[in-house]
Amino acid sequence: MINSPFVLKKFMHHPIEGIQASHKANTIGTPHQHTWCQLQYAIKGTMNIIASDQSFVIPPQRAVWLPKHVEHQVNNLSEVDYRSLHISDELGQQLGNKVKVIEVSDFLRELIIRGCEAWQAQYPLNDINKAMMTLLIAEIQQAPVSPLHLPWPKDPRLKKICQILQHNPADNRTLPELAQLSGASVRTLNRLFINECQLGFSDWRQKLRVLIGLERLQTNTSITQVALELGYSSSSVFINVFKKHLHASPKSYLKRQ
Structure with a gap:
């Protein structure tokens, strides 16, 4: 960059x-x-x-x-x-x-x-x-x-986890695994996600991946490649998550632009 x-x-x-x-x-x-x-x-x-x-x-x-x-x-x-x-x-x-x-x-x-x-x-x-x-x-x-x-947290413990996932959206570690790096318990992190991001951990990570994926699709990268880069096992899983958050498939969404 x-x-x-x-x-x-x-x-x-x-x-x-x-x-x-x-x-x-x-x-x-x-x-x-x-x-x-x-x-x-x-x-x-x-x-x-x-x-x-x-x-x-x-x-x-x-x-x-x-x-x-x-x-x-x-x-x-x-x-x-x-x-x-x-x-x-x-x-x-x-x-x-x-x-x-x-x-x-x-x-x-x-x-x-x-x-x-x-x-x-x-x-x-x-x-x-x-x-x-x-x-x-x-x-x-x-x-x-x-x-x-995508709401971004202020608490430094939660921000550390969010930054890890932003820098490597394909990171599939669970919240208990990531909690060991933050200095906070899983219970505390779950509460912080809801209070500061208005989303649970799973939904926040999904939305992060959708928004990063949308950026990458604009560079003419294929849906399959983007899905794999984001840590999904297949393009169909990514498409389903994309539909959940933006109410359209990636192809349909991009055609509307």
Whole structure:
């Protein structure tokens, strides 16, 4: 993995400002935050965004909403054609103060692309741009929320286990086996998973594998290869787990993007 180029903007001069950029495959972003809100979207490729103690996988037809002061980092395995809208806190207050992934309709996609083209540098705040901004905010407000996120724990004992599984998703050790590395009992770890991640250990690991698998499928890796890389004995087991969490088979899900 290589570091992606990054320049932190210090000020906003308009209610919404657009960014258009491309990132090479296998790049790591710089963790940062700012005093305005942000909508991040990729028209090509898949982003992995770490924000607010959660990991988000953002394929095309999904975008992530980031309120102000939320530290976030954007990474990607595949090449990404990226669009981002910086949105003033005044407008952003209408869209909520929690990080979330939203589904992007065809209309919202066109608004994002058009906005990123038009709202750069010293653009005029005329009636057309104001109307587009009103439509954009309304479309984000009503967009369905997507389940493409994975809660990340704060407790260092549980975080150690989660990091082990993130670095090697094919690790099939049981929770009692992993507990020996954490300094906590199985009972304590089970309680922490529910309290901090809102998921039991098995479901958390399944969702981790689904999101990592979704990233790898975007690089044109076969379903069978991805399944084996994630520690599954066959592609059919992975497909069943994928359906459980994203309510579609990998092929059907990718066709919708």
